[in-house]
Amino acid sequence: MSILQTPGSDGRFGEFGGRYVPETLVPACQELEAAFADAWNDPLFRADLDQLLREYAGRPSMITECHNLSEQLGIRLFLKREDLNHTGSHKINNVLGQVLLAKRMGKKRIVAETGAGQHGVASATAAALLGLECKVYMGEVDIARQELNVFRMRLLGAEVEGVTSGSRTLKDAVNEAMRDWVASVETTHYCLGSVMGPHPYPFMVRQFHRVIGDEAFEQMNEATGTSPDFVVACVGGGSNAMGIFSGFIDTPARLIGVEPAGGAAVSRGQPGVVHGMKSFLMQDEYGQVAEAHSISAGLDYPGVGPEHSYLASIGRAEYPTVTDDEVIAGFQLMSRAEGIIPALECAHAMAWISREAKNMQGKTVLMNLSGRGDKDVGQMMSILKDLA
Amino acid sequence: MTGRLEATLRSRIDGGGKCLVPYITGGYPGWVDAVRACAANGADAIEIGIPFSDPVMDGPVIQKASQIALEAGATPVSIFQDIRSLDVGVPLAVMCYYNTVFHAGHERFANDLVAAGVSAAIVPDLPLEEAGDWCAAADAAGIETVMLAAPTAPDSRLPRVAERARGFVYSVGLLGVTGERAELALTATILAARVKKITTKPVLIGVGVSNAAQAVEASRVADGVIMGASVVNRMVEGGSEAVGLFVAEVRKALDGATW
Numbered sequence: 001m002s003i004l005q006t007p008g009s010d011g012r013f014g015e016f017g018g019r020y021v022p023e024t025l026v027p028a029c030q031e032l033e034a035a036f037a038d039a040w041n042d043p044l045f046r047a048d049l050d051q052l053l054r055e056y057a058g059r060p061s062m063i064t065e066c067h068n069l070s071e072q073l074g075i076r077l078f079l080k081r082e083d084l085n086h087t088g089s090h091k092i093n094n095v096l097g098q099v100l101l102a103k104r105m106g107k108k109r110i111v112a113e114t115g116a117g118q119h120g121v122a123s124a125t126a127a128a129l130l131g132l133e134c135k136v137y138m139g140e141v142d143i144a145r146q147e148l149n150v151f152r153m154r155l156l157g158a159e160v161e162g163v164t165s166g167s168r169t170l171k172d173a174v175n176e177a178m179r180d181w182v183a184s185v186e187t188t189h190y191c192l193g194s195v196m197g198p199h200p201y202p203f204m205v206r207q208f209h210r211v212i213g214d215e216a217f218e219q220m221n222e223a224t225g226t227s228p229d230f231v232v233a234c235v236g237g238g239s240n241a242m243g244i245f246s247g248f249i250d251t252p253a254r255l256i257g258v259e260p261a262g263g264a265a266v267s268r269g270q271p272g273v274v275h276g277m278k279s280f281l282m283q284d285e286y287g288q289v290a291e292a293h294s295i296s297a298g299l300d301y302p303g304v305g306p307e308h309s310y311l312a313s314i315g316r317a318e319y320p321t322v323t324d325d326e327v328i329a330g331f332q333l334m335s336r337a338e339g340i341i342p343a344l345e346c347a348h349a350m351a352w353i354s355r356e357a358k359n360m361q362g363k364t365v366l367m368n369l370s371g372r373g374d375k376d377v378g379q380m381m382s383i384l385k386d387l388a
Numbered sequence: 389m390t391g392r393l394e395a396t397l398r399s400r401i402d403g404g405g406k407c408l409v410p411y412i413t414g415g416y417p418g419w420v421d422a423v424r425a426c427a428a429n430g431a432d433a434i435e436i437g438i439p440f441s442d443p444v445m446d447g448p449v450i451q452k453a454s455q456i457a458l459e460a461g462a463t464p465v466s467i468f469q470d471i472r473s474l475d476v477g478v479p480l481a482v483m484c485y486y487n488t489v490f491h492a493g494h495e496r497f498a499n500d501l502v503a504a505g506v507s508a509a510i511v512p513d514l515p516l517e518e519a520g521d522w523c524a525a526a527d528a529a530g531i532e533t534v535m536l537a538a539p540t541a542p543d544s545r546l547p548r549v550a551e552r553a554r555g556f557v558y559s560v561g562l563l564g565v566t567g568e569r570a571e572l573a574l575t576a577t578i579l580a581a582r583v584k585k586i587t588t589k590p591v592l593i594g595v596g597v598s599n600a601a602q603a604v605e606a607s608r609v610a611d612g613v614i615m616g617a618s619v620v621n622r623m624v625e626g627g628s629e630a631v632g633l634f635v636a637e638v639r640k641a642l643d644g645a646t647w
Contacts, residue, residue, distance in 0.1 A: 010517070019515065019518065020513050022445050022513055022515070022538070023512075023515050023535075023538040023560065024539070024540050026516070026517070026540075026545075027540045166441065175442050175443075178444045179445075179447070179565045182444075182445070182563065182564055182565055183565065184563070185540060186540075272487050273487045273490050274442050276513075278490075283487070286488065286492075287440075287487040287491025288440065289442050
């Protein structure tokens with residue numbers, strides 16, 4: 001039996017997950033759960049989605065062997081190139097699935113939260129393509145550091161609303177999207193951007209992203225004749241990591257989810273409940289949710305998807321942290337050594353690999369390059385002043 | 389066994405009256421006086437919010453009050469301490485998000501409520517399916533857990549919600565978060581009528597009941613109202629005096645109407 005779980009109607013991965021939402025949203029979550037199950041088992045829906053992934057998003061994404069970094073670090077490093085997808089990250093996989101599903105459910109409008117803006121851009125893109133209205137909630141701090149993505153969303157026809165409550169980052173954008181959904185649930189689908197939230201989101205979003213891992217499993221077999229020794233991905237909510245882990249969970253590969261030191265839900269958090277799920281959560285002694293602090297807007301989140309909490313609790317995956325300084329170094333390392341500018345999120349995975357390479361000599365390492373760094377160059381210009 | 393909150397509401401209803409339950413954000417500067425003002429001006433029970441960092445069911449007014457309370461250093465412990473000294477003579481219910489309960493531990497939280505003299509709890513992000521463990525601890529401690537009924541609930545769901553409810557059934561007035569609205573939503577009385585049909589427990593409408601006229605309109609179908617943002621707004625703008633005047637105005641309107 002696979003470690004990868006299909007949760008029952010209670011939406012649990014071990015003790016984690018569940019559906020902690022206002023009563024108003026319970027019927028909507030139940031309806032979504034049934035609609036997803038129905039669509040996922042419908043060959044026509046799957047064919048429509050596959051076609052969009054192929055002809056619109058550009059799947060399958062390739063793997064790239066990094067010869068320069070491999071030599072430098074003494075490992076054999078491969079990248080899964082989700083950065084080459086349309087819109088520049090893995091987020092499009094989930095969004096095409098959800099928007100197609102929303103349309104099938106007769107919804108006219110989607111709302112989404114976004115941190116770095118990648119999920120917001122992907123949502124705006126899919127909404128434009130499939131003819132739905134789209135509203136994206138984004139913290140004001142993130143709007144300031146990701147203005148390029150804000151403009152892209154508006155260009156794509158989405159309304160972007162700044163969130164001024166709380167830490168004014170991803171956590172508060174989720175709150176605001178949920179408040180919108182409570183009021184608009186009859187016409188609106190909440191297009192949640194990670195493997196988090198109330199059931200069925202963590203399961204559904206993982207299913208939409210497992211294409212990453214399924215492809216990579218075949219590709220690594222073809223390239224190396226076996227599975228990698230390590231599979232490494234960054235973790236905020238954890239969707240790109242869950243996507244790639246899905247393909248290797250039943251192999252001997254060590255699964256590494258790299259969290260930012262300032263948003264380390266698994267290593268610094270305790271079980272808690274927010275945003276509809278029970279999962280590891282950074283919080284204070286009274287259960288107030290802590291504000292995360294990360295250089296990367298996409299990982300600036302105090303919680304984590306419940307399936308990651310489960311994988312951590314059974315010891316199947318590990319969740320180390322890296323500091324912002326290590327991330328900045330990782331960002332530059334990949335850019336210079338391979339001619340690939342990674343998203344700041346993925347630079348976390350690069351930073352961990354670079355730091356731990358001495359303990360992985362001769363091993364094969366697959367890293368999920370979940371997004372490209374174009375969106376981050378403005379922010380990095382202000383940090384790497386000697387280059388600007 | 390009927391708890392203190394339900395018994396108090398019932399005695400108002402049995403006397404031909406309608407129930408008024410104002411909401412005050414605990415820990416907001418001056419909140420204790422605001423609670424006293426509610427009690428002195430005709431509240432049948434008072435809901436005390438325990439501020440949470442991520443209040444997804446609340447609109448801007450209560451969000452802001454919660455944030456100010458947190459910045460002023462409010463914690464569940466400090467609020468319970470203040471409640472213990474209140475002695476206002478009407479039953480108190482706390483409104484808190486589930487992580488506050490979960491983090492403290494179900495039994496400990498229920499016992500803390502009892503020790504503070506609180507009768508009931510409302511946990512808006514703990515729906516029926518997830519409520520079992522908390523309700524068991526609350527039942528054992530004698531804390532009444534109010535359940536929310538939402539306009540989106542199908543007929544098959546409402547009886548299960550009402551059956552699990554203690555104190556009263558909180559009939560959610562609209563699709564949306566807390567906050568004042570120009571008019572009472574049509575959904576408010578439609579849902580309350582559906583709930584009344586399937587339960588003998590008190591049914592109170594809350595969320596979007598914003599003034600005395602709307603309270604009367606809602607109470608034509610329901611057994612009374614919960615008023616949150618409108619009360620908190622008065623507290624923020626005019627302190628406990630404004631709260632007292634407002635609660636008295638609504639009380640008078642409810643008592644003066646013919647049902």
